[in-house]
Amino acid sequence: AQSVTQPDIHITVSEGASLELRCNYSYGATPYLFWYVQSPGQGLQLLLKYFSGDTLVQGIKGFEAEFKRSQSSFNLRKPSVHWSDAAEYFCAVGSLNDMRFGAGTRLTVKP
Amino acid sequence: EAGVAQSPRYKIIEKRQSVAFWCNPISGHATLYWYQQILGQGPKLLIQFQNNGVVDDSQLPKDRFSAERLKGVDSTLKIQPAKLEDSAVYLCASSPAEGGARDTQYFGPGTRLTVL
Numbered sequence: 138a139q140s141v142t143q144p145d146i147h148i149t150v151s152e153g154a155s156l157e158l159r160c161n162y163s164y165g166a167t168p169y170l171f172w173y174v175q176s177p178g179q180g181l182q183l184l185l186k187y188f189s190g191d192t193l194v195q196g197i198k199g200f201e202a203e204f205k206r207s208q209s210s211f212n213l214r215k216p217s218v219h220w221s222d223a224a225e226y227f228c229a230v231g232s233l234n235d236m237r238f239g240a241g242t243r244l245t246v247k248p
Numbered sequence: 249e250a251g252v253a254q255s256p257r258y259k260i261i262e263k264r265q266s267v268a269f270w271c272n273p274i275s276g277h278a279t280l281y282w283y284q285q286i287l288g289q290g291p292k293l294l295i296q297f298q299n300n301g302v303v304d305d306s307q308l309p310k311d312r313f314s315a316e317r318l319k320g321v322d323s324t325l326k327i328q329p330a331k332l333e334d335s336a337v338y339l340c341a342s343s344p345a346e347g348g349a350r351d352t353q354y355f356g357p358g359t360r361l362t363v364l
Contacts, residue, residue, distance in 0.1 A: 173355075178357065179357055180251075180252065180355030180357045181341075183352055183353070183354075
């Protein structure tokens with residue numbers, strides 16, 4: 138069965154610093170991979186997705202993610218974090234009609 | 249374009265009571281999803297509708313949970329009777345096409361349920 142692991146429950150970075158959120162998945166074939174962001178009291182918003190092709194995917198709000206098949210990873214990155222990026226981030230893996238989410242990483246941004 | 253609407257936003261009930269949540273998807277979206285998000289966890293799919301038919305309800309606790317999507321538009325999710333472990337945020341999402349993992353899902357703000 139497919140699964141998603143986000144090893145970091147909580148990450149704190151300073152505003153302007155770079156960010157990398159880790160995501161590892163388990164799936165037999167090439168999965169569809171997603172990153173969502175959830176701000177307090179809000180629903181989830183899609184940041185980016187990967188289906189095939191170029192392994193470096195650009196998303197909204199300056200985020201990007203890189204698919205590494207050999208490491209079964211799909212890490213999310215941003216070169217310079219803004220205070221408004223503070224939120225919960227979820228990695229998800231999908232196949233056919235099934236979508237599995239990781240437990241999330243909470244991002245705190247220090248001024 | 250209006251987003252996915254959910255009501256109520258918050259609900260507090262006692263165990264063994266019944267509760268219902270309502271979802272209005274984005275206009276024209278064929279597929280509707282209900283997720284349960286327990287504190288500290290990622291969302292878990294409960295049920296997926298394509299138009300007004302059920303595509304997947306394998307993780308829906310059918311002894312107490314039920315859902316329907318009338319006329320392929322609005323949907324309601326009901327819990328009867330509620331248990332303490334049902335305390336969670338219930339998220340509704342919709343997608344424009346026929347479902348499937350490639351389809352982008354648009355989420356509503358959720359309903360936070362507290363069972364005392």
